[in-house]
Amino acid sequence: MKLVIAFVQDKDCNKLTRALNKAQFRSTRLATTGGFLKSGNSTLILGIEDEQVDDVLTIIKEHSHTRKEFSTSSMATNMLGEMPNHPIEVVVGGATVLIAPLEKMVRF
Numbered sequence: 001m002k003l004v005i006a007f008v009q010d011k012d013c014n015k016l017t018r019a020l021n022k023a024q025f026r027s028t029r030l031a032t033t034g035g036f037l038k039s040g041n042s043t044l045i046l047g048i049e050d051e052q053v054d055d056v057l058t059i060i061k062e063h064s065h066t067r068k069e070f071s072t073s074s075m076a077t078n079m080l081g082e083m084p085n086h087p088i089e090v091v092v093g094g095a096t097v098l099i100a101p102l103e104k105m106v107r108f
Contacts, residue, residue: 004097004099025048068089
């Protein structure tokens with residue numbers, strides 16, 4: 001078994017969870033905050049069989065998109081470490097997925 005932890009942008013999470021449910025994958029959604037731009041994202045946690053990993057990754061890839069946004073975040077600095085005085089364009093979204101061995105999963 002595998003434990004899948006997927007970090008996705010909030011804008012993609014509803015469609016992603018619907019697609020996972022349609023494919024008979026149960027997930028738990030946690031509201032989280034991204035570290036770089038302090039933007040809202042969600043963490044999905046799934047317990048799946050080893051042979052289901054590729055199917056889950058395909059669904060996550062199909063429903064987690066990168067997009068360009070403008071940010072005035074204090075985390076957006078130039079190469080000299082100075083804050084820009086205007087919004088900068090950054091690429092956000094997509095998904096980061098962690099996969100780890102899972103010894104046991106129990107449902108009550």
